[in-house]
Amino acid sequence: MELLPRPRREIAPGAVHVPDWLTVQEQRDLVTACRGWRGYRSTRLPNGGVMSVRTVCLGWQWRPYRYDRLREDGSPVEPFPDWLADLGRRALADAYGRPAEDYEPDVALVNYYDATSKMGMHQDKDEHSTEPVVSLSLGDTCVFRFGNTEHRNRPYTDVELRSGDLFVFGGPSRLAFHGVPKTLPGTADPDLGLTGRLNLTLRVSGR
Numbered sequence: 001m002e003l004l005p006r007p008r009r010e011i012a013p014g015a016v017h018v019p020d021w022l023t024v025q026e027q028r029d030l031v032t033a034c035r036g037w038r039g040y041r042s043t044r045l046p047n048g049g050v051m052s053v054r055t056v057c058l059g060w061q062w063r064p065y066r067y068d069r070l071r072e073d074g075s076p077v078e079p080f081p082d083w084l085a086d087l088g089r090r091a092l093a094d095a096y097g098r099p100a101e102d103y104e105p106d107v108a109l110v111n112y113y114d115a116t117s118k119m120g121m122h123q124d125k126d127e128h129s130t131e132p133v134v135s136l137s138l139g140d141t142c143v144f145r146f147g148n149t150e151h152r153n154r155p156y157t158d159v160e161l162r163s164g165d166l167f168v169f170g171g172p173s174r175l176a177f178h179g180v181p182k183t184l185p186g187t188a189d190p191d192l193g194l195t196g197r198l199n200l201t202l203r204v205s206g207r
């Protein structure tokens, strides 16, 4: 039960957290869409590591560290739907308080976190574009660590991202290191019908 409204907050220049941005119905619809996308899998990294999140890409396949037309098994990538680009424009406009008609995201990473998944500190730097990243969270709350553009260590700010929250990072924060040190299992509203956490990041590939 939400008691205190959480304010919109600029975490760093160009990095804005907008709590409770999605309505409950929009969250349900997004969960349904996420269930429809096929091929969630743990990404294997060139250093031999395997990510603990399971990911499906839309529009372009992220194959660390580049975007590709095809998935690893040669199958086609799920299309990036027009409605998701519309949602991205609305998100950007609300986060920055300015029109965003020219924002044209063409790739999304949809990450599923189970109770033990995390994501290490990294930069989203495989896009050939300086356009912002739009992040939408569903299900379990997580600790989202938003750092600086220099390195993966302090200073950083830990932000709780809950279901329905929007986070946008662009401008001077576009290449800030960020990660998810943990989720808080069991915090999702049972009515959402999602065990764990989903995060969508909308990006402009620049391809």
Ligand SMILES: O=C(O)CCC(=O)C(=O)O
Binding pocket: 109, 111, 119, 124, 135, 144, 161, 178, 179, 180, 199, 201
């Ligand atoms: O799950 C999140 O909130 C962040 C995901 C992320 O940083 C990414 O997909 O690059």
Ligand SMILES: [Fe+2]
Binding pocket: 122, 123, 124, 178
């Ligand atoms: Fe990222």
